Amino acid sequence: MGTVQGVEITGPVDGRFAEILTEEAQSFLADLHRAFDARRLELLEARKEREAELAAGGTLGFLPETRNIREGDWRVAEPAPGLIDRRVEITGPTDAKMTINALNSGAKVWLADHEDANTPLWANVIGGQLNLRDANAGALSYTSGEKRYALTDGPRPTVVVRPRGWHLPEKHILVDGAPTSGSLTDFGLYFFHNHLVTRPYFYLPKMESHLEARLWNEVFAFAEERFGRPTGTIRATVLIETFPAAFEMDEILYELREHSAGLNAGRWDFMFSVIKKFRTRGKDFLLPDRNTVTMTVPFMRAYTELLVRTCHKRGAHAIGGMAAFIPSRRDPEVNRVALEKVTADKTREAGDGFDGSWVAHPDLVGVCRDVFDGVLGDRPNQLDRLREDVSVSAADLLAVGDTPGQQTEAGLRNAVSVGVQYLDAWLKGSGAVAINNMMEDAATAEISRSQVWQWLHNGVTLADTGALVTRELVERIADEELALIDRDLSEARALFMEVAVADEFIDFLTLPAYDRMP
């Protein structure tokens, strides 16, 4: 491989991978890289500068320079076909079995995930693109032992692809000697191979500012122009899942307004970002055990209420997030609890005005649909529910210290054990796993490890044992917890310690994890 000038593919291009990495596709990736990668790197630098300001005592707030956008009278484009009724969206990775199961699930939308639920192993990155292309062509099937999986004839969910965030490189594709961007790779390959077959729709993760949204908008305009597609062919729903982005919801919608399909409340990364951004700022930003931070604590409530209000004012969909309880086909009690918890979560969201929400498992599609059916009836959404009763200030969003709960040894044990087990799965190629009947993915693992880091570096004393959180305590707990698990977790443990207790806080655990992969 490497016939396109300036492009070098260092991952294997075996079997059908050549169907994805065609010369034309490589050439498009090279164009995207040359047009946009320098700006991407500048924006990543800007994140660091903003973080340094926060570490030095600064804070977050609504931007004075964009007041006219927040106060202006504008709307995003009309909802696009396939994205008008989004009452239930299933998420999951793009291996062949999950792809088929998601497309047969009865959901309105499938978020095909190359992000939180995916390990960006080369085989997953390119294999996922093959599955997506085959699925969109109606030609995907899969066999496991005696069982054959095929797409059914009924209505299928609209496919919405979530590319990697701006921070992740794709080290197997070099352009002019530099690794290209994971975001541009995932976007570029999916757009290139599918835009004539299906509508190219995306979910955009982990953005920290409207300037990052502007870059995506420029990428979309470039792709539409290059392939002669009308403006607005591409649509994108942005995850509001970083603390800074919660202060720029209007601005993000505005930047993408011709391509916008709304916003989503990405609660898990949001909680991670809250911890990360103020991790050195002591008690005012200290969260209790992660499993006790519910969606109704003051700062979470402020964030979701503002999201619905902002979206509906602009004619944009507001999509709810993920309840992490996983149903079980084997254990009726686990199943009962999961259905009860997910029903309560979706009921709150539908009542608050969200237009639809996420589920992690096919057995939850009906639960979410029933709840939203109850509120929406025959209407496809509730964009007309303006929520003018909502008024959220910067102080409301920043009220992290008002979160009730305690830091406990049980919480620390859970964070260490689940964090290491998740990283073990990730390193082996699975980005989403069920642990203790909960869905764990990159975002939930980020909470575990950043919470350990925060407690350790802010001198937290655990409420139930009175012990001070130290490196020695974290190591001892790891010894004890991992002894209960009958497999070699040494590599995952080393990685966990690197991202949870080292003095230097690593921005994303997926960065050192990716370095460990071939």
Ligand SMILES: CC(=O)SCCNC(=O)CCNC(=O)[C@H](O)C(C)(C)COP(=O)(O)OP(=O)(O)OC[C@H]1O[C@@H](n2cnc3c(N)ncnc32)[C@H](O)[C@@H]1OP(=O)(O)O
């Ligand atoms: C923070 C965020 O970003 S949330 C969004 C990102 N996270 C996700 O997308 C997680 C999605 N969910 C999953 O990956 C899975 O549900 C897991 C890993 C949590 C659990 O999966 P499993 O252990 O396979 O669950 P289980 O055994 O109950 O699955 C039953 C069947 O449902 C299928 N299934 C489960 N979840 C999904 C899904 N999300 N999409 C499609 N099919 C699914 C399984 O493949 C299995 O199929 P089979 O009977 O044909 O073998």
Ligand SMILES: O=CC(=O)O
């Ligand atoms: O991507 C979703 C999240 O909650 O994080």
Ligand SMILES: [Mg+2]
């Ligand atoms: Mg996320």
